[in-house]
Amino acid sequence: MKQKLRPMEILMNGVFFLCGFIAIVFVLFISVYLVLSGLPAIREIGLREFLFGTRWASTAAEPSFGILPFILTSVYGTAGAVVLGVPVGFLTAVFLAKVAPPRMAAAVRTAVDLLAGIPSVVYGLIGMMVLVPAVRTLFDLPDGASLFCAMVVLAVMILPSIISVSETALKAVPREYEEASLALGATEIETYFRVSVPAAKSGIAASIVLGIGRAIGEAMAIIMVAGNVANMPSLFSSVRFLTTAVASEMAYASGLQRQALFSIALVLFLFIMAINIVLNTLLKRKKG
Amino acid sequence: MMKKKTLAMLLSAALCVSLFAGCSGGSANSPAPESSAPAAEGSTPVSEAPTQLSGIVNTNGSTSMEKVIGYLTEGFKEVQPGVTVHYTGSGSGAGVTGAQDGTCDIGLASRDLKDDETGVKQITVAKDGIAIIVNPENPVADLSVEQIAQLATGEIANWSEVGGNDGAVVFIGREAGSGTRDGFESITDTKDACKYQNELTSTGEVIANVASNPNAIGYASLSAVDETVKAITVGGVEATEETVLDGSYAIQRNFNFIINESSPLSEAAQTFVDWATSAEASDLIAGAGAVPLV
Numbered sequence: 001m002k003q004k005l006r007p008m009e010i011l012m013n014g015v016f017f018l019c020g021f022i023a024i025v026f027v028l029f030i031s032v033y034l035v036l037s038g039l040p041a042i043r044e045i046g047l048r049e050f051l052f053g054t055r056w057a058s059t060a061a062e063p064s065f066g067i068l069p070f071i072l073t074s075v076y077g078t079a080g081a082v083v084l085g086v087p088v089g090f091l092t093a094v095f096l097a098k099v100a101p102p103r104m105a106a107a108v109r110t111a112v113d114l115l116a117g118i119p120s121v122v123y124g125l126i127g128m129m130v131l132v133p134a135v136r137t138l139f140d141l142p143d144g145a146s147l148f149c150a151m152v153v154l155a156v157m158i159l160p161s162i163i164s165v166s167e168t169a170l171k172a173v174p175r176e177y178e179e180a181s182l183a184l185g186a187t188e189i190e191t192y193f194r195v196s197v198p199a200a201k202s203g204i205a206a207s208i209v210l211g212i213g214r215a216i217g218e219a220m221a222i223i224m225v226a227g228n229v230a231n232m233p234s235l236f237s238s239v240r241f242l243t244t245a246v247a248s249e250m251a252y253a254s255g256l257q258r259q260a261l262f263s264i265a266l267v268l269f270l271f272i273m274a275i276n277i278v279l280n281t282l283l284k285r286k287k288g
Numbered sequence: 289m290m291k292k293k294t295l296a297m298l299l300s301a302a303l304c305v306s307l308f309a310g311c312s313g314g315s316a317n318s319p320a321p322e323s324s325a326p327a328a329e330g331s332t333p334v335s336e337a338p339t340q341l342s343g344i345v346n347t348n349g350s351t352s353m354e355k356v357i358g359y360l361t362e363g364f365k366e367v368q369p370g371v372t373v374h375y376t377g378s379g380s381g382a383g384v385t386g387a388q389d390g391t392c393d394i395g396l397a398s399r400d401l402k403d404d405e406t407g408v409k410q411i412t413v414a415k416d417g418i419a420i421i422v423n424p425e426n427p428v429a430d431l432s433v434e435q436i437a438q439l440a441t442g443e444i445a446n447w448s449e450v451g452g453n454d455g456a457v458v459f460i461g462r463e464a465g466s467g468t469r470d471g472f473e474s475i476t477d478t479k480d481a482c483k484y485q486n487e488l489t490s491t492g493e494v495i496a497n498v499a500s501n502p503n504a505i506g507y508a509s510l511s512a513v514d515e516t517v518k519a520i521t522v523g524g525v526e527a528t529e530e531t532v533l534d535g536s537y538a539i540q541r542n543f544n545f546i547i548n549e550s551s552p553l554s555e556a557a558q559t560f561v562d563w564a565t566s567a568e569a570s571d572l573i574a575g576a577g578a579v580p581l582v
Contacts, residue, residue, distance in 0.1 A: 057464075057480065058464050058465070059464040059465055059470075060479075060480040061479070061480060128493075128496065128497070128500075129496070129500065132497075132500070133500050133501070136501065142455070142456035142457070142458045142485065142503055143458040143460075143485045143486060143501055143503070143504070144501075145485070145486050145497070223489065224493070227485060227486045227487070228463065228486065228487040228488065228489075229484050229485065229486065229487050238484070238485050238486055238487075240487075247489070248463040248487065248488075248489045249463055249464055249465055251463075251465070251489065252351055252354070252377075252463075252465030252466060252467070253465055254351070254377055254378070254465075257464075257465065
């Protein structure tokens with residue numbers, strides 16, 4: 001039996017190797033392609049002008065390609081999503097891992113998984129049809145499409161990753177830690193927040209970074225609620241993110257405009273890379 | 289045991305295949321002309337077209353006309369499979385220059401020729417009507433072109449200034465590079481001056497946003513307007529295909545083929561022009577959101 005399987009073994013080994021190799025090829029290809037296609041426009045516009053210019057008018061008679069509004073919007077939007085989403089996600093994770101009775105935890109977990117599975121365009125659609133008009137009437141604005149709406153949508157979208165990763169980290173805390181705390185007379189809630197959470201902090205931090213990664217890379221949902229005007233960001237104005245800047249103009253772009261969009265993608269790519277490096281360091285520290 | 293493994297392998301193989309199958313379908317809308325493979329000669333009935341031409345027709349110019357040309361290119365492939373129509377989007381000005389220099393067969397201009405652009409003639413292939421839409425709750429029913437321009441640039445910031453309810457004007461439009469945006473801004477003479485509250489990537493989104501905001505005003509291709517929004521009359525003229533065709537509706541422009549007067553067109557290019565201006569192509573032009581002349 002064993003002898004017969006050998007060729008299969010070798011074959012499958014090759015298949016797995018090939019699959020792993022394909023992933024690396026794609027990452028390398030995308031990196032190289034983005035750098036090569038992103039650099040010419042930056043060189044033509046000037047790095048300083050490109051990164052710190054505050055005016056984006058790609059099709060004007062005298063075009064101007066400053067992406068500072070997009071960078072700031074992406075940073076603010078992500079920060080806002082973290083501020084709104086992390087407390088809810090973190091507390092939900094504590095609830096699921098420690099407090100909730102098993103049946104209820106199972107129900108909540110199913111709901112969270114479902115939330116993770118909803119396509120981003122659906123978030124955008126509901127945001128556009130429900131959230132935007134609601135924000136308009138609630139805050140008495142002329143138009144609801146704003147940075148605030150994008151933050152809310154992103155906050156909901158990053159919930160599942162925060163909850164599930166934090167929950168796993170909390171569950172991995174050795175039971176002995178908690179028992180020791182309880183034996184010393186701490187209440188259950190005290191134990192969870194003074195013992196379990198600090199013990200799981202690198203995992204929780206990783207969940208937040210993962211959420212940031214998701215938020216900064218999201219385009220479809222926020223293109224429908226953010227208004228997409230290249231304003232400098234403020235909470236209730238129409239704004240454009242790095243992702244939506246690429247997505248909204250790519251269809252009809254040409255010449256330098258098109259190249260500049262690649263450059264924006266390159267900047268976004270560098271952001272995501274930085275976030276991934278932070279995430280990897282966090283995860284490594286957890287192991288060590 | 290062995291059976292299970294074979295099954296698993298078969299299944300994963302099927303997965304791999306379906307992965308690639310998924311890739312081949314898409315990009316139906318891509319305007320890039322596919323390198324015309326010698327399209328199944330067997331299936332072309334000889335009786336249908338008396339002469340099967342072959343060759344390349346280069347068109348160059350208005351980005352607003354991209355969609356119309358894309359639809360026409362697709363349709364023409366069925367009439368003359370041997371002829372490939374290429375499109376380069378470079379702007380109406382470059383389209384006229386291209387026709388003058390002979391660097392392209394057909395120049396494309398989404399405006400009429402100016403007096404100083406000589407040596408070429410224009411053939412209008414379609415008209416582009418742009419409807420001005422507001423929320424159905426908005427009592428404003430008629431605006432002049434000047435008023436629309438002022439609303440777009442933010443000079444009129446409150447609806448009460450044009451006889452509407454008290455409320456800040458929310459101007460909603462398309463993204464930079466869109467043909468509809470270019471059309472609206474050039475007709476109302478508001479290029480680079482519009483104060484957008486919302487820049488959306490499709491006509492459908494513009495309509496949905498205007499439908500959900502009582503203070504919104506936006507523009508959309510005439511063919512896309514539905515009952516969720518109110519198309520206002522411009523200078524008392526309702527936006528319909530008829531008023532666009534007879535020229536009474538103001539926010540419209542011509543989609544023109546620009547052709548060199550001195551050097552005759554190639555047979556393939558001439559056939560394309562004749563076909564595009566015939567009734568045969570009118571459904572395709574309408575499908576692309578423009579108003580056909582015939």
